[in-house]
Amino acid sequence: MTRPVPLLALLAGLSAGLSACAETPAPEAPAEPVYIGSNAAAMGGDLHGFIVTMEGGREAEDMDAYVECVVAGYALEKKQGFARKVRTYVRQEGGVWIADAVYTISPTLPRGLKTIDAEVAVADCAERGIPTV
Template sequence: MRGALISGMLAVFLPTLAACAATDGKPRPDATREPVYLGAEPVGLGGDLYGFAVRMRAPRDAADIDAYVTCIVAGYALQKDAGFARKLRTNVKEEGGVWIADAVYSISPALPSGLRTIDAEVAVSDCAENGIPTA
């Protein structure tokens, strides 16, 4: 009887322990949860620099907010008749369940130098395929 009790307890707790081990004790992202896109506020900072305050609720992970920022920036670049953007920085914080990305990008008609560049037309197409708004 004791063996059956221990076996039963192991059957209940081992999957939980395995899940923690697989994620180094961090909670797993909820793959079934859908992000809620709350919009963005672009602000011209002078010259080719633009700031963006992008808000969303329920991102599955940090990649969701980053993808949303990319889509917003790409859509804005096309509105400005510029085909490219370059990421300068992004700061992310969470307030009351709403994630806010404060991002700064340069937007230009020609491909800027740097590693973190966005081809706006390609990005907007990717955003449409993934159901992420660009405005």
């Protein structure tokens, strides 16, 4: 014959189980980005390639912002006012974000949706503390 479990014992067991769940540590907040550096290379015509690396950050969105800042700074160094994104591949290896990007750099606003006004972007990057080159 089975004996009924007293209600108090049942509640105590449930309470212990719930308190164990509450003790689970909260996930770590994302680390602030550490901007490692970038390399740029002319690819012919108005195409330019960029390899940009960063540690920490919140997913790929911080990496995208860093790439745009690097491209904008590079465009101004080349005495060009605008850039247009062609493609960007982003991957993470051992906590380091790596972007391989290609942009067109030009003196006039290019056609397309993913364009950058270099002067505006560099000013925005400075406000946000993101290096441009």
